[in-house]
Amino acid sequence: MSKPIIGITMGDAAGVGPEIIVKALQHEEVLSICRPVVIGDAKSIQRAIEQTGAAFTIHTVSSTAECEFKPGVIDCFDLDLLPADLMQGEVSAVAGDAAFQFIKKAVELAQAGELQGVCTAPLNKEALHKGGHLYPGHTEIFAELTDTQNYSMMLSSPKLKVIHLTTHVGLRKAIDNITPERTLTVLRLAHDTLTRAGYDRPRIAVCGINPHAGENGLFGEGEEEEKLIPGINQAIEEGINASGPYPADTLFYRAVRGDFDIVIACYHDQGHVPIKVLGLEEGVNITVGLKGGFIRTSVDHGTAFDIAGKNLADERSMLAALASAVELSPK
Incomplete structure (x- = not known):
């Protein structure tokens, strides 16, 4: 090759x-x-x-x-x-x-x-x-x-890959911008990008929006059930190896450990912070989905x-x- x-x-x-x-x-x-x-x-x-x-x-x-x-x-x-x-x-x-x-x-x-x-x-x-x-x-x-129109920012380091549902908008607007359609779009982008790169059925995990991914309605106003889960379920029906939403405070640890190939973050800092903690000199910003x-x-x-x-x-x-x-x- x-x-x-x-x-x-x-x-x-x-x-x-x-x-x-x-x-x-x-x-x-x-x-x-x-x-x-x-x-x-x-x-x-x-x-x-x-x-x-x-x-x-x-x-x-x-x-x-x-x-x-x-x-x-x-x-x-x-x-x-x-x-x-x-x-x-x-x-x-x-x-x-x-x-x-x-x-x-x-x-x-x-x-x-x-x-x-x-x-x-x-x-x-x-x-x-x-x-x-x-x-x-x-x-x-x-x-x-x-x-x-359908693109996303991915961050990559030797131990972790993260792709974002939203990026350069305020937190309130970011949550408003998350929809089942956007969740499905980014799941497809993550799957297609890693598949083209040679990954076999890449394992994709989705972060929750709220603490503990909402904990069955205890935190938030049902954002996970409204905005994330329908997109995840549709992706699974399409054969994408997706799962979640998971609590963000443990998901990145699990991904670094090797449980997942890529994590979908819901907003800018949720995805950027773990990548940058792992080392600024090794972090890479990637645009995926370009025509x-x-x-x-x-x-x-x-x-x-x-x-x-x-x-x-x-x-x-x-x-x-x-x-x-x-x-x-x-x-």
Whole structure:
């Protein structure tokens, strides 16, 4: 089986994106598991090479067919959107717009079948907005560019995978947004994503909304029975290996122990906290359900403007994001 081609978008060039890409590509393990190509700005990558002291040359390409995929070479789609003297560590409209254009190019390549996965370096939301792109983050950009309505955020670490029913909304609205249909949709997304990645009947557990998953009506107002259980039952009828809802305070322990392959969290913090407790440097943010069948993964940290250009950024999350892109890319 050939190694998947993974596009790496550079993110906001005023941050640590170029640096962590260069540092990650220095690891021999990357070329052993995938064929990476950078989508960004060659000048910014060259500056990161010089700042890190890495021994790379840049090979600009216009299609993945031109890529060399060999040690000592960074294959790069150079969109040439940034000035050579772009200030690092500062919010910039031009960098925000460029970060969006890198993503747009990656989506075009993925939908054309040139990429099996996309791995994204971090963008800065303020810069993104100043550049004219009013999105909360990567997930919503990918969803719109691929015309995808049914998608979800997945978080992954070596010991735990979590997928969310809701993400960037307040808690009251999150509960309102949970419906049996949404529960079923996310169960299908979890099942399909892990099945395509080679899991045999992935074991999917659903968190309860209330303490102790409602404890038969003792807590809450019947949200589990109204919003979760009908979706779970329908998934089971479709042959999906789903169960729950379970109390969240013990479910994540059980998943880490190996009882389940993935957990469905009902709202943002319910899913994010256990992943981040297990280690920020190993957490990966993933968008699943995108039209075109490709997977998108991301580092689980920001642009770190305070250390940009100082050769202090840690590439471990980028390495983890690349590994997850390979693991979850269609087989």
